[in-house]
Amino acid sequence: MNTIKFEDLPISDDIKKAISDMGFEEPSPIQAQSIPVVLSGKDVIGQAQTGTGKTAAFSIPILETINPEDKSLQAVVLCPTRELAIQVSKEIRKISKYMHGIKTLPIYGGQPIDRQIKSLKGGVQIVIGTPGRVIDHINRKTLKMDNVKMVVLDEADEMLDMGFREDIETIISRTPEDRQTVFFSATMPKGILELTKAYQKNPEHIKVVRKELTVPNIKQYYIETRSANKLEVLCRLIDVYNPKLSVVFCNTKRGSDELVSELQARGYFADALHGDLKQTQRDIVMDKFRGGTIDILVATDVAARGIDVDDVEAVFNYDLPQDEEYYVHRIGRTGRAGREGISFSFVFGKEMRKMKDIERYTKTKLIKHGIPSIADVEEKKVSAFFKEVKSTMEQGKLTKQMQWLETFCQEEDYSTVDVAAALLKLALGEELKEEIVEEKPRQRREARSKDGSTGAQEGMARLFINVGRNQRVQAKDILGAIAGEVGIPGKLIGTIDIYDKYTFVEVPKQNAKKVLEKMKDIKIKGNKINIEKANNKRR
Numbered sequence: 433m434n435t436i437k438f439e440d441l442p443i444s445d446d447i448k449k450a451i452s453d454m455g456f457e458e459p460s461p462i463q464a465q466s467i468p469v470v471l472s473g474k475d476v477i478g479q480a481q482t483g484t485g486k487t488a489a490f491s492i493p494i495l496e497t498i499n500p501e502d503k504s505l506q507a508v509v510l511c512p513t514r515e516l517a518i519q520v521s522k523e524i525r526k527i528s529k530y531m532h533g534i535k536t537l538p539i540y541g542g543q544p545i546d547r548q549i550k551s552l553k554g555g556v557q558i559v560i561g562t563p564g565r566v567i568d569h570i571n572r573k574t575l576k577m578d579n580v581k582m583v584v585l586d587e588a589d590e591m592l593d594m595g596f597r598e599d600i601e602t603i604i605s606r607t608p609e610d611r612q613t614v615f616f617s618a619t620m621p622k623g624i625l626e627l628t629k630a631y632q633k634n635p636e637h638i639k640v641v642r643k644e645l646t647v648p649n650i651k652q653y654y655i656e657t658r659s660a661n662k663l664e665v666l667c668r669l670i671d672v673y674n675p676k677l678s679v680v681f682c683n684t685k686r687g688s689d690e691l692v693s694e695l696q697a698r699g700y701f702a703d704a705l706h707g708d709l710k711q712t713q714r715d716i717v718m719d720k721f722r723g724g725t726i727d728i729l730v731a732t733d734v735a736a737r738g739i740d741v742d743d744v745e746a747v748f749n750y751d752l753p754q755d756e757e758y759y760v761h762r763i764g765r766t767g768r769a770g771r772e773g774i775s776f777s778f779v780f781g782k783e784m785r786k787m788k789d790i791e792r793y794t795k796t797k798l799i800k801h802g803i804p805s806i807a808d809v810e811e812k813k814v815s816a817f818f819k820e821v822k823s824t825m826e827q828g829k830l831t832k833q834m835q836w837l838e839t840f841c842q843e844e845d846y847s848t849v850d851v852a853a854a855l856l857k858l859a860l861g862e863e864l865k866e867e868i869v870e871e872k873p874r875q876r877r878e879a880r881s882k883d884g885s886t887g888a889q890e891g892m893a894r895l896f897i898n899v900g901r902n903q904r905v906q907a908k909d910i911l912g913a914i915a916g917e918v919g920i921p922g923k924l925i926g927t928i929d930i931y932d933k934y935t936f937v938e939v940p941k942q943n944a945k946k947v948l949e950k951m952k953d954i955k956i957k958g959n960k961i962n963i964e965k966a967n968n969k970r971r
């Protein structure tokens with residue numbers, strides 16, 4: 433149990449007052465353990481689960497360390513994404529609310545650099561930035577690192593990973609030798625931990641993780657569903673659980689755009705966040721999500737780390753993440769600061785193996801969840817609707833409506849139940865959807881045919897198409913190409929499943945050989961694809 437109070441920590445009254453305004457009553461374990469050590473000036477690697485207050489754990493010591501009289505740059509916090517830089521900067525501003533003479537500035541790409549230069553000229557002591565833009569300012573000499581006392585890497589493992597490492601090295605090399613270097617993250621893979629040696633002196637590794645890497649207050653489910661059914665399953669889960677806010681993760685920008693269009697077409701308030709959008713659009717989407725104008729954020733991994741939005745009650749892995757660490761960060765967008773959360777990961781076939789890797793890495797077990805039935809969804813919708821009806825009745829003032837109803841019933845000779853039932857149908861619509869029947873991959877394997885193709889329909893052969901990662905080719909293009917090359921009409925080709933980079937296509941058995949011969953290493957819309965016989969090893 434954590435018995436340390438904020439009063440026991442060596443922090444100034446101004447900060448104590450501010451964090452009390454923020455609703456922090458007691459320090460979280462990572463705050464209790466790391467604040468004194470960071471304040472002592474030591475280098476620190478702080479690891480604690482998602483949503484447990486790592487931001488304040490480094491922000492409070494930064495604010496205690498810098499000298500408000502000195503207007504030079506004294507602390508630099510580096511974050512992997514623009515949204516995170518903005519968020520951390522806001523948190524530091526909140527904590528320094530009662531302090532005088534402190535200036536902080538988020539600097540990130542996609543924002544006009546002139547405006548940033550102007551603000552920097554005013555004397556900024558704490559910069560919170562993304563590496564690229566920080567380097568840009570260093571090169572322009574608009575950011576002077578000579579007086580930097582402290583460098584913090586938030587999401588340190590990501591920052592030291594390949595994508596950012598070089599930039600981080602450049603930035604750190606510009607700071608004084610005797611600076612303090614502080615790393616925080618919920619995950620710290622061994623390989624990355626090795627790298628920290630290059631930047632830190634005798635670091636203290638403060639690790640507040642339990643057995644599991646994920647927080648216990650997130651209920652983690654997995655659902656077996658093939659790609660074709662994912663959208664419907666997602667909608668049903670959202671209808672049944674009715675989360676205040678949800679984040680849905682896709683592995684590609686294009687996938688998230690497509691999903692947003694489909695959700696919007698079904699009447700959901702959803703929008704996308706990914707790296708292809710302009711910064712102004714990214715800001716608008718985040719503001720809408722924080723404000724509740726949209727309640728579903730469909731995002732790539734750009735939103736996986738650090739983002740803190742209070743009412744996110746559910747996270748969906750619409751596509752399973754490529755890295756195990758990312759699973760931890762993604763689902764960590766819910767269940768923050770001790771709140772409850774729920775997560776659903778969609779898996780199918782070969783992805784079960786990836787899921788097992790995730791379970792091993794996080795030391796947690798994902799619980800199997802069935803696909804909600806139409807009846808489940810209806811029950812939920814009807815009960816929610818009746819709740820509204822009840823509250824309308826309780827508010828009263830229905831005299832006029834009652835008169836209309838009585839007149840109508842008398843004139844047409846209907847009972848009020850007849851009318852109420854018709855009104856219900858009008859309000860809720862008639863459910864015409866069919867139940868989803870998920871074929872089990874195992875059953876398909878049993879149906880394996882002699883030619884090595886898996887589970888194809890009678891008379892059809894299933895072929896495996898390797899599309900390669902990040903290639904922009906669609907099922908219909910592949911079907912079209914086969915029809916063009918081999919001369920079999922598209923309609924003869926059966927079902928098609930997209931497993932992010934893997935696609936299966938069914939062709940009539942007598943045409944299978946021809947397709948395989950003619951379509952080896954061909955290009956479709958500039959994308960190299962490869963059609964092979966499907967076999968069990970692939971799954």
Ligand SMILES: Nc1ncnc2c1ncn2[C@@H]1O[C@H](COP(=O)(O)OP(=O)(O)OP(=O)(O)O)[C@@H](O)[C@H]1O
Pocket residue numbers: 455456457458459460463480481482483484485486487488617618737738739740764765768769
């Ligand atoms: N001592 C505290 N008491 C109550 N709430 C707190 C406390 N410290 C932080 N919080 C709140 O908890 C939430 C999560 O904090 P924060 O974003 O710092 O988590 P994190 O550990 O950095 O998570 P992640 O690994 O996802 O980045 C924030 O809304 C923050 O305001």
Ligand SMILES: [Mg+2]
Pocket residue numbers: 486487586738
């Ligand atoms: Mg964080």
